[in-house]
Amino acid sequence: MLQNESSQHVSDQNQPITVAKFGGTSVADYEAMMRCAQIIKNDSRNRLVVVSASAGVTNYLVRLSQKNIANDEQTKIIANIRAIQVNITQHLSTEVEQHLNDEIDTLLAQLAEQALNQSLQYSVKQADAILAFGEQFSSRIFAQVLLSIGIDGAYFSVQQVMKTNSLYGKAVVDIEQLKSACNDILAPKLTKQVLVTQGFIGQDGLGETTTLGRGGSDYSAALLAEALNAGNLSIWTDVVGIFTTDPRITDQARAIKEISFGEAAEMATFGAKILHPATLIPAMRQNIPVFVGSSKEPEKGGTQIKQKVDSNPTYRSIALRREQTLVTVKSPAMLHASGFLAQVFSILAKHELSVDLITTSEISVALTFDSPSGSTQALITSTVVAELEQLCEVTVEHGLSLVAVIGNGLNCAKGIGQSIFQTINDVNIRLICHGASANNLCFLVDEKDANKVVEKLHHELFSF
Numbered sequence: 368m369l370q371n372e373s374s375q376h377v378s379d380q381n382q383p384i385t386v387a388k389f390g391g392t393s394v395a396d397y398e399a400m401m402r403c404a405q406i407i408k409n410d411s412r413n414r415l416v417v418v419s420a421s422a423g424v425t426n427y428l429v430r431l432s433q434k435n436i437a438n439d440e441q442t443k444i445i446a447n448i449r450a451i452q453v454n455i456t457q458h459l460s461t462e463v464e465q466h467l468n469d470e471i472d473t474l475l476a477q478l479a480e481q482a483l484n485q486s487l488q489y490s491v492k493q494a495d496a497i498l499a500f501g502e503q504f505s506s507r508i509f510a511q512v513l514l515s516i517g518i519d520g521a522y523f524s525v526q527q528v529m530k531t532n533s534l535y536g537k538a539v540v541d542i543e544q545l546k547s548a549c550n551d552i553l554a555p556k557l558t559k560q561v562l563v564t565q566g567f568i569g570q571d572g573l574g575e576t577t578t579l580g581r582g583g584s585d586y587s588a589a590l591l592a593e594a595l596n597a598g599n600l601s602i603w604t605d606v607v608g609i610f611t612t613d614p615r616i617t618d619q620a621r622a623i624k625e626i627s628f629g630e631a632a633e634m635a636t637f638g639a640k641i642l643h644p645a646t647l648i649p650a651m652r653q654n655i656p657v658f659v660g661s662s663k664e665p666e667k668g669g670t671q672i673k674q675k676v677d678s679n680p681t682y683r684s685i686a687l688r689r690e691q692t693l694v695t696v697k698s699p700a701m702l703h704a705s706g707f708l709a710q711v712f713s714i715l716a717k718h719e720l721s722v723d724l725i726t727t728s729e730i731s732v733a734l735t736f737d738s739p740s741g742s743t744q745a746l747i748t749s750t751v752v753a754e755l756e757q758l759c760e761v762t763v764e765h766g767l768s769l770v771a772v773i774g775n776g777l778n779c780a781k782g783i784g785q786s787i788f789q790t791i792n793d794v795n796i797r798l799i800c801h802g803a804s805a806n807n808l809c810f811l812v813d814e815k816d817a818n819k820v821v822e823k824l825h826h827e828l829f830s831f
Contacts, residue, residue: 388416396421
């Protein structure tokens with residue numbers, strides 16, 4: 368322990384713990400980390416802290432994980448990463464600063480070697496090793512920030528417990544092994560110290576570093592909360608909870624006090640970027656309430672996500688997901704025939720394409736596809752189209768956005784369609800999906816109309 372005057376901040380062993388997760392903007396600099404440290408200090412139930420990489424670091428690491436990066440660019444990127452981290456450590460005591468900077472420089476030397484190897488011979492395994500460095504920096508630093516304000520905090524390598532398969536880039540966690548390791552290794556430590564660990568990363572059976580993919584940090588925190596049978600999972604970000612829609616689209620958007628797991632899952636699935644859908648799965652399995660709030664303004668509260676809520680309004684929120692692709696397959700062979708859709712989905716499965724929405728007629732089927740990486744058009748390649756055209760006529764449309772109205776009982780409430788579509792009767796609706804879920808009604812519009820549609824609907828459905 369480097370920092371002096373640390374309090375015990377000891378947990379009541381009979382009290383369920385809180386797992387607190389801080390995103391990249393929450394640990395971006397010293398001031399941000401200090402705000403997060405105060406959040407931990409203010410509630411003794413906060414025992415395990417999961418951090419993302421400091422804002423900006425992951426983007427640099429993504430670049431380093433690519434192939435054919437020139438040596439001078441690698442050197443510049445590593446210097447930029449170091450600058451982000453030492454701009455935080457410089458605010459700590461001289462002894463702590465020197466110790467942390469030595470650790471950072473050791474890690475950066477390893478990173479430089481990995482980046483050089485990656486530029487010469489690319490591998491997905493090495494890419495994961497590179498991407499994992501950001502959380503290694505931030506977790507070490509944040510543990511010392513906690514110590515600096517009197518909390519007995521310590522760094523903990525999540526790779527001791529987060530065991531995965533070897534599917535690099537989107538590794539699958541062995542949940543049973545995680546639970547066992549948390550019970551044996553992690554839980555006993557949490558009664559004595561606040562531990563700071565990493566989101567997003569794991570370790571396979573060969574001892575190699577893996578990453579959990581998109582949304583991996585929040586998902587890591589949820590898995591750890593489940594494994595520890597936590598009483599609460601707190602996701603601290605840069606916004607005051609979950610909103611009725613994206614505040615950047617309309618200033619009429621407002622924070623939601625509480626929502627159900629089902630509503631939150633629909634919102635996350637259909638474009639609300641505050642939570643990744645996978646985050647809620649472990650919390651739902653163990654019935655662990657999830658809190659979403661702003662580390663910049665913790666006094667403003669946030670959104671509670673739980674199994675049962677006091678209010679179940681017809682309309683809860685409007686989500687927007689951009690860059691959608693619509694594929695229509697058409698064949699008279701579909702008429703009164705069986706097996707056609709099975710052949711279509713077999714081709715899609717072969718190319719690992721996941722369908723979002725489906726609507727059908729007698730001789731055609733319309734399918735939507737989402738691209739998390741923002742490269743939607745690359746999803747439906749000429750190869751995919753060519754294989755589908757062996758079965759049927761194929762039309763591919765880009766430049767679309769998916770609007771999802773989310774609420775409760777939408778599949779049985781009267782007047783839903785009229786309220787929604789009369790409000791936007793001057794806009795062309797490309798596809799409608801309604802009735803499969805009680806929590807959402809979805810439709811596609813041209814990208815150029817998306818913001819206008821959301822703004823008009825929000826004014827109509829939430830002006831009360």
